[in-house]
Amino acid sequence: MRDSRRASSDMSAWCSAVVLLSLILLLSVRENNASDSLRGSQFSEKPCEEIYVVGEGETLHTIGDKCGDPFIVERNPHIHDPDDVFPGLVLRIAPFYFSRKVKHI
The missing domain is CATH 3.10.350.10 (LysM domain)
Structure with missing residues (x-):
């Protein structure tokens, strides 16, 4: 029974770690996309040629x-x-x- 609780606890810890890592990765991707769009707008500040x-x-x-x-x-x-x-x-x-x-x- 003790091994069963430990295995359940380990599985719960792994699931929590995977969820947390997924959230961090998702937020990182969203932040990179937002900064890319801002960077793109900087380059398009001059919409006309000389x-x-x-x-x-x-x-x-x-x-x-x-x-x-x-x-x-x-x-x-x-x-x-x-x-x-x-x-x-x-x-x-x-x-x-x-x-x-x-x-x-």
Whole structure:
């Protein structure tokens, strides 16, 4: 009877260890997937190439928002009228990112 209890106790310990190890492994995989998706979004921060061709229905404002460049007119001296944007117009894009600087006191 004593051996039976010990065997039952050992089996219970092994099952608990397997369940715990499975949970750790599952959480680790989920964390890696989450960090991979964050890493992917870092690389996609610049959705536009340096040379951009205006598409149908786009404005300088929508292109600036999409590409992260609020200074499109300044970078493209061939644009004389910001309202005269048409499909096929070629623009130079340079994404502009605001950096957060923390001041230490």
